[in-house]
Structure formats: structure tokens, C-alpha cells
Amino acid sequence: MHERLHRLLPDVSLSSQALPLVPQIRLWLISELFEDRALDPVVINAIMEEPPYWSFCWASGQVLARHLLANPQWVEGRCVVDVGPGSGVVxxxxxxxxxxxxxxCDLDEDALMATALNAAENQVQIELSQDLDAALAVADRVTAADILYDRDNLSLLARFRAAEQVLLADSRIADLDPPGYRLLGQWHATTWPDLGESSEYNGVRLFLAEP
Structure with missing residues (x-):
């Protein structure tokens, strides 16, 4: 993963870091933010042009991960399919x-590789898949965080309901009100390391779909 990151950002490395909202989870993330400073604008521009999503833990992912750890009964004994895992935090x-x-489940091989690396870092077993239909066919629960940066992904929300229950976390669409989902609440979170994004992306909303 270091080699893949260096092709994009030669002077940037990964380091194992505890997360602000879920410190019990450690992820291999971009290591520019060690002295409580925002990323350099040159780095941010490079990231935005060809974003290595998997080297950040996005705000919604942290909120959803914390929710699962605080409510283990939602996943205990179940088959959980996490769509668009990014770093794998959820x-x-x-x-x-x-x-x-x-x-x-993700089409991006880098995201799946990062998820596998971070699963090993946290000593848990996670299966990897690029076949969403096959994964949904065995899912009891579906989770998804920060996938609506691309509005084309909105169509996935109906497909997720093939599972008994779905948890969706989003900070990108302020007026999001997906059919069949109800809002559980809103929390404040920041992507880690901090990209210095607009405050409008720090409000994470959590939605639940159930029968």
C-alpha cells in the first residue's frame, strides 16, 4: 500500500493510527497530520485529483463504526456486508x-487491499468481494458510509434493502431522505487525517432501513 500511495504522493507515507472517535480501532492512514496541522494545499490538490480514499478514515465511517461498537446487538451473529469499505473501518x-x-464489497482493488491490511492490524477476519449481488444474497445486515459523494450511487440504496436491515451514514447530501430509510440522528465528525473540509461535511447523518 505504501508503493501505491507513493505513486500518487511520493513524499507521503502511511502510519498506523488510532481514530479520534473509535480509538480502539487502528488504521494504516496517510501520516501527514502528526502535529495537529491541516494537510498542505499541494497534497490536498493531488488527493482530490486522484483520491486514495482508503488512506483516510472519512467522517461518516467513524460515526457508523462507533454506532456498531455501541450497539453490538445489531450485528451479533449476523452476516454483515459493508459496501464501499474505504479503509475498512466499518x-x-x-x-x-x-x-x-x-x-x-468494493470494485476498487486498492480499497479491498487496504481493508485486508487494516483487518490484519486489528486482528479480525473480513472477506473481500467485488460482486455486490452475490454479497447481498447472503447479507443479514448491510452497512455503507460515505458512498454518496457520487450521486449515481443513490440507486444502490434500494438494492441494499434486499437485506433485512441497512445502516447508512452520509455527510455529503444535506437534504438526503431516501425512501424506506428513517433518520436516527446527526453527529459531528471530521475525516482523519483532517482534510480541512468545509464544515458542512462534518455533520454525519445516520439512517436505518428495516422491514
Whole structure:
């Protein structure tokens, strides 16, 4: 993963870091923020042009991971499919909370590799998949965080309901009101390391879909 990151950002490395909202989880993340300072604008521009999503823990992922750890009964003994895992934080939290099986599903091979690396760092077992239909076919629970940066992904929300229950976390669409989902609440969180994003992206809303 260091080699993949260095192709984009030669002077930037990864380091194992505890997360502000879920310090019991450690992830291999971009290591520019060690002295409580925001990332350099040059680095931010490079990231935005070809974003290595997996080298950050996005705000919604942290909020959803914390929710799972605080409510383990939602995943205990269940098969959980985490869609668009990024760094793998939500999948790791599901495994930590007692899920019988966790499948991280993404088309991006880098994201799956990062998820596997971070699962090993946290000593949990996570399966990797690029086949969403196959994963949903065995899912009891579906989780997804920070996938709506691309509005084309809105169509996935109906597909997720093939599972008995779905938890969705989002900070990108302020007026999000997906059919069949109800708002559980809103929390404040910051992507880690801090990209210095607009405060509008620090409000994370958590939605639940159930029968």
C-alpha cells in the first residue's frame, strides 16, 4: 500500500493510527497530520485529483463504526456486508462487535487491499468481494458510509434493502431522505487525517432501513 500511495504522493507515507472517535480501532492512514496541522494545499490538490480514499478514515465511517461498537446487538451473529469499505473501518467495527461473518464489497482493488491490511492490524477476519449481488444474497445486515459523494450511487440504496436491515451514514447530501430509510440522528465528525473540509461535511447523518 505504501508503493501505491507513493505513486500518487511520493513524499507521503502511511502510519498506523488510532481514530479520534473509535480509538480502539487502528488504521494504516496517510501520516501527514502528526502535529495537529491541516494537510498542505499541494497534497490536498493531488488527493482530490486522484483520491486514495482508503488512506483516510472519512467522517461518516467513524460515526457508523462507533454506532456498531455501541450497539453490538445489531450485528451479533449476523452476516454483515459493508459496501464501499474505504479503509475498512466499518467492516472492522462489525467484526469487533460480534458479527458472524463480514464481507467488504468494493470494485476498487486498492480499497479491498487496504481493508485486508487494516483487518490484519486489528486482528479480525473480513472477506473481500467485488460482486455486490452475490454479497447481498447472503447479507443479514448491510452497512455503507460515505458512498454518496457520487450521486449515481443513490440507486444502490434500494438494492441494499434486499437485506433485512441497512445502516447508512452520509455527510455529503444535506437534504438526503431516501425512501424506506428513517433518520436516527446527526453527529459531528471530521475525516482523519483532517482534510480541512468545509464544515458542512462534518455533520454525519445516520439512517436505518428495516422491514
Amino acid at each position: 467492516a472492522i467495527a462489525a467484526a469487533r462487535a460480534g458479527a458472524a461473518r463480514v464481507i467488504a
